[in-house]
Amino acid sequence: MDGLFTPGLVAAQQPQWPGGPTGEPVTAAVNTLRSLPPLVFAGECDNLKERIAEAADGKAFWLQGGDCAETFAAATADSIRNRIKTILQMAAVLQYFSSLPVIKVGRMAGQFAKPRSSDSETRDGVTLPAYRGDAVNDIEFTESSRTPNPQRLVQVYNTSAATLNLVRAFTQGGFADLRQVHTWNKGFAKDPRFGARYEEMANEIGRALAFMASAGVDPESFKSVDFYSSHEALILEYEKALTRIDSRTNLPYDVSGHFVWIGERTRQLDGAHMDFASKISNPIGIKLGPKTTVEDALAMIAKLNPTNEPGRLTFITRMGAGLIREKLPPLVKAITESGAKVLWVCDPMHGNTYEAPSGYKTRRFDDVMDEVRGFFEVHKKCGTHPGGVHIELTGDDVTECVGGGEQISEDDLKNRYETACDPRLNHTQSLELAFLVAEMLRDR
Numbered sequence: 395m396d397g398l399f400t401p402g403l404v405a406a407q408q409p410q411w412p413g414g415p416t417g418e419p420v421t422a423a424v425n426t427l428r429s430l431p432p433l434v435f436a437g438e439c440d441n442l443k444e445r446i447a448e449a450a451d452g453k454a455f456w457l458q459g460g461d462c463a464e465t466f467a468a469a470t471a472d473s474i475r476n477r478i479k480t481i482l483q484m485a486a487v488l489q490y491f492s493s494l495p496v497i498k499v500g501r502m503a504g505q506f507a508k509p510r511s512s513d514s515e516t517r518d519g520v521t522l523p524a525y526r527g528d529a530v531n532d533i534e535f536t537e538s539s540r541t542p543n544p545q546r547l548v549q550v551y552n553t554s555a556a557t558l559n560l561v562r563a564f565t566q567g568g569f570a571d572l573r574q575v576h577t578w579n580k581g582f583a584k585d586p587r588f589g590a591r592y593e594e595m596a597n598e599i600g601r602a603l604a605f606m607a608s609a610g611v612d613p614e615s616f617k618s619v620d621f622y623s624s625h626e627a628l629i630l631e632y633e634k635a636l637t638r639i640d641s642r643t644n645l646p647y648d649v650s651g652h653f654v655w656i657g658e659r660t661r662q663l664d665g666a667h668m669d670f671a672s673k674i675s676n677p678i679g680i681k682l683g684p685k686t687t688v689e690d691a692l693a694m695i696a697k698l699n700p701t702n703e704p705g706r707l708t709f710i711t712r713m714g715a716g717l718i719r720e721k722l723p724p725l726v727k728a729i730t731e732s733g734a735k736v737l738w739v740c741d742p743m744h745g746n747t748y749e750a751p752s753g754y755k756t757r758r759f760d761d762v763m764d765e766v767r768g769f770f771e772v773h774k775k776c777g778t779h780p781g782g783v784h785i786e787l788t789g790d791d792v793t794e795c796v797g798g799g800e801q802i803s804e805d806d807l808k809n810r811y812e813t814a815c816d817p818r819l820n821h822t823q824s825l826e827l828a829f830l831v832a833e834m835l836r837d838r
């Protein structure tokens with residue numbers, strides 16, 4: 395794969411590997427990765443691209459969710475199952491009320507590396523490298539834990555493989571049966587803390603399923619679902635080592651996941667991440683923050699999708715609840731007028747983070763919902779499809795975001811704050827979001 399990528403470009407947010415990016419430790423890890431089989435099949439990436447093209451045309455809805463940062467320790471059966479379960483529960487509600495197929499995508503099986511605002515962290519006068527995700531170093535605040543270790547990239551591969559194996563087993567083996575998913579949702583909707591509103595919606599889905607059962611409808615598509623993996627393509631040594639030529643098409647694919655995105659902090663037009671994204675054939679996403687100009691967005695399209703290939707490019711906007719109604723319309727209008735086809739996805743998490751008085755990084759459920767509402771309003775005004783949502787969530791009962799029906803307060807954050815990076819919606823907050831977004835989809 396040497397020669398595919400443009401040499402000498404600046405790669406933002408890379409770890410200070412011992413020995414540097416071409417030293418022996420990195421080379422050893424990269425050689426191991428290069429010898430390992432793909433985690434996903436390029437044909438699956440193409441299938442996903444086709445489905446994204448449908449969503450961009452208004453004929454499907456995108457649901458992407460998972461941890462801000464996966465950890466090796468949390469790659470357990472329970473944790474993986476709870477995350478998949480949550481996403482499937484959300485998808486069932488969204489699908490029913492939108493009457494659209496829902497594309498289910500995990501921020502999962504590869505989301506192990508993080509960009510950081512500072513290279514280092516200081517505690518009580520001691521300064522060490524910042525935690526950059528389990529792909530790079532360990533979160534524990536000691537010199538040996540925080541020293542970047544490229545062998546961790548091999549562990550990313552192994553943990554991703556194990557995660558993906560369980561994801562495939564759950565989603566193909568009967569666990570994900572739509573009727574089963576509905577039974578879980580009924581349980582959630584009965585919780586008196588949320589009022590009768592969600593129960594009414596769940597009952598409506600129940601009646602539709604009962605009607606189909608009475609008519610003898612028992613489609614195979616109820617029993618298994620397509621579930622795709624995604625992560626931020628951040629550590630270029632890892633992503634490049636897993637970029638392979640597909641034997642069917644002779645094109646390079648990053649086979650570390652079905653869909654990869656470039657983050658807000660690494661999307662410099664002339665940087666190494668954009669060069670990387672421009673060379674792989676996967677469907678790709680770009681995060682767009684509130685400073686994005688129309689010129690930036692059009693230049694990204696020219697670089698990443700010059701042929702206007704359907705499904706190739708997804709713009710994941712993360713403006714913040716206070717800015718979305720002002721910042722998103724000019725982008726949507728200009729891109730629509732240019733004729734470029736993109737899928738518009740709302741990340742209502744990253745523009746709404748703040749520090750609680752107790753020091754915990756958190757987000758308000760109401761701000762998250764307000765950004766999604768703004769996203770729907772803007773697309774309605776522009777006549778474009780609000781194509782999907784991108785959510786940091788977990789299937790467990792953590793206390794990381796405030797608000798929601800459980801009324802988690804800033805004081806409650808300490809009870810179960812477990813994230814390795816940004817605060818996630820818990821299981822209940824995720825389902826609430828799904829019901830509320832489902833109403834927006836129904837009324838759009």
Ligand code: PEP
Pocket residue numbers: 462509626656657658659681682712744816
């Ligand atoms: C993220 O998705 O965790 C992230 C860092 O987002 P962004 O690039 O949008 O800041």
Ligand code: MN
Pocket residue numbers: 462463744786815816
């Ligand atoms: Mn995050």
